[in-house]
Amino acid sequence: LEDWWKDASGALENHRKALPIRENFVPADPHNQRYQRDLSVTYVNIGRALVLRDDVKGGLESNQKGLAIREALFSENPTNADFRRLLAIGYQNDGNYRETLHDMHGALGSFRRKLALDEESFADDPVNAQTREDLGYSCEKMGDLLAEREDYLQALSYYRRALFMYEEVSAVAPQIPRVHYRIIFARTGIAQMQAKRGERTDALAECSKASAWLNEWREDPRLIWQRSVKGELYMRLARAYTALATSPDVPTTEQREHWGAARNMYARSLDMWQDMQKRGMLTGEDSAKPQEVAREIAKCDAPLQR
Numbered sequence: 001l002e003d004w005w006k007d008a009s010g011a012l013e014n015h016r017k018a019l020p021i022r023e024n025f026v027p028a029d030p031h032n033q034r035y036q037r038d039l040s041v042t043y044v045n046i047g048r049a050l051v052l053r054d055d056v057k058g059g060l061e062s063n064q065k066g067l068a069i070r071e072a073l074f075s076e077n078p079t080n081a082d083f084r085r086l087l088a089i090g091y092q093n094d095g096n097y098r099e100t101l102h103d104m105h106g107a108l109g110s111f112r113r114k115l116a117l118d119e120e121s122f123a124d125d126p127v128n129a130q131t132r133e134d135l136g137y138s139c140e141k142m143g144d145l146l147a148e149r150e151d152y153l154q155a156l157s158y159y160r161r162a163l164f165m166y167e168e169v170s171a172v173a174p175q176i177p178r179v180h181y182r183i184i185f186a187r188t189g190i191a192q193m194q195a196k197r198g199e200r201t202d203a204l205a206e207c208s209k210a211s212a213w214l215n216e217w218r219e220d221p222r223l224i225w226q227r228s229v230k231g232e233l234y235m236r237l238a239r240a241y242t243a244l245a246t247s248p249d250v251p252t253t254e255q256r257e258h259w260g261a262a263r264n265m266y267a268r269s270l271d272m273w274q275d276m277q278k279r280g281m282l283t284g285e286d287s288a289k290p291q292e293v294a295r296e297i298a299k300c301d302a303p304l305q306r
């Protein structure tokens with residue numbers, strides 16, 4: 001993962017060199033599913049590299065080519081766990097790229113397809129940590145996308161299921177850092193939805209749990225992806241406090257406390273984005289994060305200065 005962040009251009013060049021070779025293998029032996037699988041991987045990898053270079057539309061198009069191959073492979077082999085997971089990853093990429101392009105309807109459709117595949121995998125192998133983590137991520141993204149549609153009750157149920165899955169994985173594999181931060185993503189989602197629904201006491205408790213998990217996580221500052229994730233987590237926690245501050249009928253004193261907490265989280269996030277900016281580590285969507293967070297801090301300052 002870190003190599004992709006550091007040298008997306010190099011990755012793109014290498015995968016593009018591999019593409020014509022793999023494209024030639026398929027017509028030479030059209031029934032060889034390994035050749036088809038490998039070609040799909042190359043298309044998907046080219047898509048990922050393009051997205052990291054800010055060409056999200058190009059990344060979406062390349063991923064769709066890989067996705068079409070994977071759909072055909074899984075259709076022919078509906079019990080093949082490897083083909084099913086590859087197809088789920090293709091839908092995951094499709095959903096994430098569409099979300100970046102603000103196609104929320106398309107993103108939701110892709111994650112619904114991924115969720116259905118992950119449910120099948122979970123039913124086949126419920127004790128597999130990877131299977132549970134995959135299902136947890138689908139639930140988390142369903143929560144994000146439903147929250148965008150202001151369907152807070154459904155979003156809350158998906159975030160809760162995501163948290164359950166992640167905690168199950170963490171219990172058996174506590175050494176995996178991505179599971180640690182996915183727990184925080186789920187908790188901040190739960191907190192924000194509870195705040196939106198006026199469940200302030202529960203939301204504040206979830207914020208405290210998420211903050212404790214975030215403070216415990218010691219990321220490696222040399223790893224770009226970990227710095228980026230932690231910056232995003234501070235932003236999500238800030239949004240949860242903002243939702244608390246804007247909850248209906250919140251007392252003025254409590255409101256100011258929540259605005260202050262939101263500002264503090266945004267300030268921590270800004271420190272991380274600015275540090276990455278100075279070190280030339282910001283890429284893709286993250287490039288605009290310092291300005292985005294600065295605007296959110298200004299929104300927090302307005303009520304605090306009254």
